Amino acid sequence: MAADRTLSPLFGPACAAALVAGALVCVLLPVLPPLWASVAATVVAALGWVLRWRGRAAAALLFGLAWTCCHGYWAMQTQLPAGSAAQDVLVRGQVIDLPKETPAHTRFEFRVDASDAMPTLRGKRLQVLWHAPRGGPTDAGLDQRRLLHAGADWQLSLRVRPPRSRINPGGFDGERQALLRGLAGNASVRDSNSTRQLRPAHGLPAWRERTSAAIARQIAHPSARFIQALALGDTRRLSDVDWAQLRALGLTHLIAISGFHVGLVAGFAALLCSALWRSWPGLARFWPRPQAAACAAAAAAAGYAVVAGSELPTVRTALMIAVLALARVARRPVTVA
Structure with a gap:
């Protein structure tokens, strides 16, 4: 022994x-x-x-x-073969994140649902760049670009290429970012005349965009951009000056959705569930209060992680809360050692 x-x-x-x-x-x-x-x-x-x-x-x-x-x-x-030539293809799919619009272009992630020219693209995600037309703000292409919303199905004429970026030391590594986000490649809209919306915005991405817009309308103050980032992880309205100030204050890890936010949501859910069980003691006959509170915390954490865009910090925190809830349900001792 x-x-x-x-x-x-x-x-x-x-x-x-x-x-x-x-x-x-x-x-x-x-x-x-x-x-x-x-x-x-x-x-x-x-x-x-x-x-x-x-x-x-x-x-x-x-x-x-x-x-x-x-x-x-x-x-x-999951990525396109490195070194392969760019190809012009017509694809159909869905905008799966919040489009980031600037006067020069709109950037968004696009999930390909069908492509006759490249069947291998089906189910893969692309980082798409839609440049503003040369005709200026009055051009019809720019108006069509402004119709782009999260959760909408579109037909797009794209030039698709493998992920690539500059290799300057200390610079942004686009290939690494593509690998982390599960992107198969980069693409740019080639022919605005061939693009058309197949289905209006729907689903969870559309709900996130509508909720973010509602926050901006209800608060009606420049500080609404911080509430959008804190509540939904929508950092599109934060400028470079905002990020510089946040870095100087050491708050960049809090302004967007992090594990701290998920933990707060899980804690509030556990407190509400516990209060409900204390208000109606008969519920404990069907389910013990500690186990119910743990499951409520895990469910709230998972739901908020999905609403916030399923970023890595939120998913990691939701998984750890789920492990803790599983230990409570199984009546296993939980320690910090």
Whole structure:
């Protein structure tokens, strides 16, 4: 029995640290190892992690490295092949985020639902740039560009190319950003005459845009842009000066939706659920109050993460709250150790 105490638990601190370290090693690699080697290492490491032996932490380290490599290959396969030539295609799909409009162009994410010329684009997401026409603000193309709303279905004539960006040191890495956001490539609208709206704005993206516009109307003050960012993650109206001031104050991590916001929503949901159970004690006969409050917090966190655009900080926080709620429902002890 004394030898068993020297073994690292399956999900103990040693294995958890080794798993994270393995993933970090993969991130630092200049080139991904071959896919076949990554898959084989993942299987072997998973077996070594499950078995009870003294090398369990080392197996977790290898699993973190190999699994992250496999995930990197899967993420790269969703993108258009690097170095492929730009192609002009006619696509149909949906605007899935809030369009960012400037006098020179409109930028938005577009999910392709159908493309006769490039069937491989179906289901993939593109970063689309719609430039203002040369005719100026009175041109019909600019008016059509202003009809673009989140959640609307459009037919667009696009020039599609793989993700690319400048490689200046210290500059913005567009290829990295495309990989993080799951974008298959970049595109620009080529022929405004071939574009047309197939279906008006609908669904959750349209609701976000309408709610953001309602906040601007109800507050009717320049500070409404901060409320839009804090409530819905809509940072379209924040200027470069705003971001510079927020960086100087150390508030950039709070102005857009972060884990702190999701935690507040989950906490309020838990308090409301607890108050409801205290007001009607008979509810405890069907469901214990601590478990109900935990599930309410998890549901509120998940819902708010979806409403806020499902950014990485919000999804991460919602998942951790769900794990905590699952532990409460399973009556498992929860500690900070």
